[in-house]
Amino acid sequence: MAIQSTPTPLYEKISLKNNAKRAVEIFILFLLVSLLAYRLVHLRDHGLEWQVALVCELWFTFVWVLIVSSKWSPVSYKTYPERVLRRVTELPPVDLFVTTADPQLEPPIITVNTVLSLMAVDYPADKLACYVSDDGCSPLTFYSLMEAAKFAKLWVPFCKKYNIQLRAPFRYFAGNVTKFSSEECSSEFQQARDTVRDEYEKLSKKIEGASQGSIPFDFTGEIAPFSNTERSNHPSIIKIILKNKEGCPDALPHLIYISREKRAKHLHHYKAGAMNVLTRVSGLMTNAPFMLNVDCDMYANNPQIVLHALCLLLGTKHERDCAFVQCPQIFYDGLKDDPFGNQLVVLYEYLVRGIVGIQGPFYGGTGCFHRRKVIYGSWPGDIKTKNSGLISNGELTKAKSLDGFGSSKQFINSATHALWGSSDHTKNLLSSLEAAHQVASCTYEYNTNWGKKIGWMYGSTTEDVFTGLAIHTMGWKSLYCTPNPPAFLGCAPSGGPTSMTQQKRWATGLLEVLISRQFPIYGTLFVQLHFRQCLAYLWILTWALRSIPEFLYALLPAYCIMTNSHFLPKYFITGLIRLVISRGQEPTILIPTAIFVIYNLYYSYKYFIIGLSIHAWWNNHRMQRITSACAWSFGVLSVILKLLGLSATIFEVTKKDWYASSDDISADRGRFNFDESPILVPGTALLLVHLIAKLTMLLGLRPQVSHNNGSGPREVVCTMWVVLCFWPFFRGLCGKGKYGIPSTTLMKGAILATVVVYLCNIHKLKRDL
């Protein structure tokens, strides 16, 4: 692709100022340090409570330092797609990847909509190829895609002709579009719209019928390869569903279905494995220098997104400044005030925008445009020196190519082409089919660098952060693309077990990265990872570990009430009042109070300035405590089990809810729900412990201690706070059906709570003796 030289850049970098916030952050840090100092000085006069509190607070300070230092360079980019069209003499090809894994958890109609939205983006169709990876090996998914391809012949021209903005049909037809352009009011348009709508309804009925089994597959014709296949035991199936008519930019892009070979004895590495197969097969078939990857539920919401991303990919002076372009994860039909705290708005607005000014956003697994050569393991310096250790004289050396890229000669040729633009590469879909089957086989990666130095990294259930970290460690930068309307929209998991399982997978995967060969501190000391980028990575990679101090800290007030002791400096509340009245009697109580107040004010202020409500802040704060206690603690557990060799970590696919119409959405959708999975036990137990503590206090069952040395209003306020944070569980105690905590979970929680209460009392007795 040649870029004509013109002075107008394709994007504009906007640095956002936030000096006031910095001042508050430094102030809180100062307070935290003072609290720690106070604790240290008085540690000898107090017991276990103070030691535990000190360790937890040390940890919180560390986490605070990490987050504060890494989000101080907030940057935004404004992109100008029309300039790409003007400046670039020839638009580069882009390969589009969609992954799906389970037709039950991920209804094919969702995948179909994502695929349709991608096929309809504003970009010459002969430059696009859409690859769908199906890890479920499902005839249903394949059938749905074939039907979708027929519908696409109507849908794509319709969108382009009338410049429709929403190109995922289910959203377009569900939306109550109120504003029509003059063209859209014409009767011709209305007629076209009605036809397309009827066809879409037919399509969704067909897919629905097939999902419910009312259309039996006869396993003949195109579907024949699916007969006698099992999900985890089948040969590779690669089907060209649609083929772009050679060089016809107004037709449809290629659409290719891939179900890689799976055999029981061979590891398949979940999504990372699927991405690597997609990379290889697309390398053979189209070999585009850029690749977009989305989850099956993330449809393209901005039809110009490919152009926006190209502004950044082609606009930087040096390629090393943009290894990949990440768009934020945004969700459609987001519930009001984010009751499950999973819309990630503040995370993206603050932390991610902050690190954009350092080395760039983390790779988030979806909504990301990659440079193919970066995925092939090339280093930023290779651009100049053409020497990556894998390559000599622009050709892959024979010995190295074998353990690097695998044994397919055709693929190695295509990789050479992708890396250096040399060597012949035929881009013929049909002629590459045989080689495509070879590279999609489950043995292809043996003795190669796939998953180690090339492609998506293996060994973590968050292959995305792992792969992004590897790229940043090599010294590449990444850029953040936030066009308006948002680039991609996806489906947020519902609250309760689904959301917890997702968080558990994230915490597990991140911890796996932390203990992997990509340890960020090593990357900073010996490779090219920037120091503050390393801090940002540490912040996210230690999510799971945070559950331990948080759990203990949450237990402390209950422990103190039951044993009639205290963990906060004396006169927490009364002292404050006395301080105000008589000025300066007990300055120490100011420290924890100020930290608590400022921390919460500061966080709620963040929500406030990006236009979210205080309620949204509270929901997020509360869910953060629940997630930490339930999901993240299980993350630690699963990594420990993995280290002990007792069980492997697995990628559990998140269930995607499908609502055919807005009438299906129940009013209780924002209510936390429960099932019998053990992940909800820690939260239940924590709540029970606090309720027991309150009860012992009310019934006067606590041991007596000398005046002023026991627990007081400060601990009571703290338990109240914990109970408020775990309010969904409290409601679950008396809820019914899926909104109530099932009796088995309650039983397990009660046993755990009893153990904790018992241990507290034993400890107290020992101390008194």
Ligand SMILES: O=c1ccn([C@@H]2O[C@H](COP(=O)(O)OP(=O)(O)O[C@H]3O[C@H](CO)[C@@H](O)[C@H](O)[C@H]3O)[C@@H](O)[C@H]2O)c(=O)[nH]1
């Ligand atoms: O064996 C598998 C498992 C999953 N997937 C696909 O991976 C994607 C993400 O799975 P999902 O269950 O939706 O996970 P989320 O937690 O919603 O995904 C986030 O977190 C993942 C890492 O944990 C990233 O891979 C995702 O891109 C990111 O959106 C989906 O398209 C799946 O179809 C596969 O292709 N093969």
Ligand SMILES: [Mn+2]
């Ligand atoms: Mn998802």
